[in-house]
Amino acid sequence: MSVSSKSTLAKLLAAENLRVEHQKVSTAAFDLKNRTLILPIWKEMSLDLYDLLIGHEVGHALYTPAKGWQIGRAHV
Numbered sequence: 876m877s878v879s880s881k882s883t884l885a886k887l888l889a890a891e892n893l894r895v896e897h898q899k900v901s902t903a904a905f906d907l908k909n910r911t912l913i914l915p916i917w918k919e920m921s922l923d924l925y926d927l928l929i930g931h932e933v934g935h936a937l938y939t940p941a942k943g944w945q946i947g948r949a950h951v
Contacts, residue, residue: 878897881895881914881925881926881929882895882897884926884929885912885914885929885932885933888929888930888933889912889933889936889937890937891910891936893910893911893912893936894909894910894911894912895911895912895914896911896912896913896914897914897915897916898913898914898915898916899915899916900913900915900916901915902915903915903928903929903931903932904932905932905933905935905936905939907935907939907941908941910936912929912932912933912936913932914928914929914932915928
């Protein structure tokens with residue numbers, strides 16, 4: 876898996892130039908204010924699961940309104 880290709884996939888799905896960060900975090904998240912998609916770095920993760928996380932967080936990029944949210948990140 877190429878981190879670069881997964882970042883490009885997220886940007887294409889969202890139809891905007893999101894910032895995509897790969898971090899050692901417990902779950903994927905989307906920072907609504909800064910338009911940053913945060914993807915976890917897990918030791919064993921299938922490509923299908925990675926694509927699922929991207930799709931879910933891109934859904935927040937497309938459909939979660941920033942106004943009214945108490946915190947800057949929307950996630951599961």
